[in-house]
Amino acid sequence: MTTPSLLILPGDGIGPEVMAEVRKVIDWYGAKRDLAFDVSEDLVGGCAYDKHGTPLHDDTMAKAQEVDAVLLGAVGGPQYDSLDFSLKPERGLLRLRKEMDLFANLRPAQCFDALADFSSLKKDVVAGLDIMIVRELTSGIYFGEPRGIIEEGNERVGINTQRYTESEIDRVARNAFELAMRRNKKLCSMEKANVMESGVLWREVVTEVGKDYPEVELSHMYADAGAMQLCRWPKQFDVIVTDNLFGDLLSDAAAMLTGSLGMLPSASLGAPMANGRPKAMYEPVHGSAPDIAGQGKANPIACVLSFAMALRYSFDQGEEATRLEKAIEKVLADGYRTADLLGEEGKDPVSTSQMGDAIIAALDASL
Numbered sequence: 001m002t003t004p005s006l007l008i009l010p011g012d013g014i015g016p017e018v019m020a021e022v023r024k025v026i027d028w029y030g031a032k033r034d035l036a037f038d039v040s041e042d043l044v045g046g047c048a049y050d051k052h053g054t055p056l057h058d059d060t061m062a063k064a065q066e067v068d069a070v071l072l073g074a075v076g077g078p079q080y081d082s083l084d085f086s087l088k089p090e091r092g093l094l095r096l097r098k099e100m101d102l103f104a105n106l107r108p109a110q111c112f113d114a115l116a117d118f119s120s121l122k123k124d125v126v127a128g129l130d131i132m133i134v135r136e137l138t139s140g141i142y143f144g145e146p147r148g149i150i151e152e153g154n155e156r157v158g159i160n161t162q163r164y165t166e167s168e169i170d171r172v173a174r175n176a177f178e179l180a181m182r183r184n185k186k187l188c189s190m191e192k193a194n195v196m197e198s199g200v201l202w203r204e205v206v207t208e209v210g211k212d213y214p215e216v217e218l219s220h221m222y223a224d225a226g227a228m229q230l231c232r233w234p235k236q237f238d239v240i241v242t243d244n245l246f247g248d249l250l251s252d253a254a255a256m257l258t259g260s261l262g263m264l265p266s267a268s269l270g271a272p273m274a275n276g277r278p279k280a281m282y283e284p285v286h287g288s289a290p291d292i293a294g295q296g297k298a299n300p301i302a303c304v305l306s307f308a309m310a311l312r313y314s315f316d317q318g319e320e321a322t323r324l325e326k327a328i329e330k331v332l333a334d335g336y337r338t339a340d341l342l343g344e345e346g347k348d349p350v351s352t353s354q355m356g357d358a359i360i361a362a363l364d365a366s367l
């Protein structure tokens with residue numbers, strides 16, 4: 001069997017800091033579980049712009065297309081805010097998603113028991129929470145044309161276009177129904193069919209796809225009401241499917257149900273490759289967190305959990321993914337907390353690398 005290949009793109013800000021902890025985990029699997037990866041590393045985002053004058057070099061894009069999976073940290077930073085849109089760090093990430101055609105972004109929000117008290121919501125609202133948000137990732141308002149800032153009369157107009165084809169909705173809906181079949185067979189689709197034509201089409205296509213999955217209980221909700229319900233009683237949901245923009249917002253909101261944005265992983269999946277596994281990129285939901293970058297404060301768990309998703313979805317190593325998730329559960333139960341998991345008055349947080357070391361120790365203890 002050939003060694004599975006992994007392209008690591010740490011990116012900017014806390015990206016390299018959290019990725020360093022994932023590298024420890026990857027090395028552990030090679031040394032202790034005989035599970036080696038052919039790992040290469042490259043630049044994306046602001047660091048790629050600094051070196052190449054573009055947030056994603058064509059060679060890096062080509063590498064991403066060849067490997068079994070990409071693991072990305074985060075991109076962006078205030079020093080790049082005034083760049084032209086085509087050169088911004090975030091464009092590098094959007095290009096990867098678009099050209100790899102990673103249309104289904106799986107964003108699980110799971111509340112670990114040890115953190116149920118820490119959520120900004122009441123304990124009984126979040127304890128035991130395990131939901132999956134499926135966000136459409138390669139279309140919608142982040143990609144639609146026309147876009148730009150134009151002159152009209154004596155003022156400027158900012159334009160973005162929400163656009164969805166039936167086939168784009170169909171494929172992400174199928175992905176969400178398949179996931180629901182493997183979970184609790186409940187799917188809630190969120191759009192704004194009351195005010196947006198794209199939402200009307202979204203609802204029609206999802207309903208049509210649902211006829212192929214009669215066992216799944218399908219419901220529809222306007223996305224604004226969905227945001228409210230996510231905070232009111234999130235455990236009513238199992239799988240949620242929604243568009244690119246609403247999925248971006250709803251999954252950041254869902255992060256706080258779990259305690260911190262530093263806890264949420266994601267998998268961005270495309271069509272199956274020749275080996276039957278989907279084209280894939282794994283990345284934490286959070287960004288480059290410039291406010292804490294370089295201080296050893298970042299929580300690496302979202303990025304480590306993203307690698308656990310890679311083990312499950314790209315490398316057929318479900319049991320090892322569970323081992324890693326359980327190691328994180330143990331570390332949290334043992335009281336290890338980075339600063340984001342302690343709140344304003346919290347004292348004695350562990351650093352990013354101490355959290356990584358604790359995860360390795362818990363992995364050792366699992367053998």
Ligand SMILES: NC(=O)C1=CN([C@@H]2O[C@H](COP(=O)(O)OP(=O)(O)OC[C@H]3O[C@@H](n4cnc5c(N)ncnc54)[C@H](O)[C@@H]3O)[C@@H](O)[C@H]2O)C=CC1
Binds near residue numbers: 073075090292300340
């Ligand atoms: N996938 C990506 O690469 C993303 C990149 N961004 C970019 O990141 C930059 C900063 O964006 P923000 O809106 O500030 O979002 P952010 O997610 O970087 O940070 C929001 C807040 O959460 C905290 N936070 C985030 N991740 C954390 C972690 N692992 N541990 C502890 N605390 C954490 C930050 O300190 C900050 O207070 C921008 O340039 C933005 O475009 C934003 C979201 C996603």
Ligand SMILES: CC(C)CC(=O)C(=O)O
Binds near residue numbers: 090093094248285
């Ligand atoms: C391109 C990203 C910065 C947009 C975003 O916030 C995300 O995908 O989570």
Ligand SMILES: [Mg+2]
Binds near residue numbers: 248252285
């Ligand atoms: Mg986001």
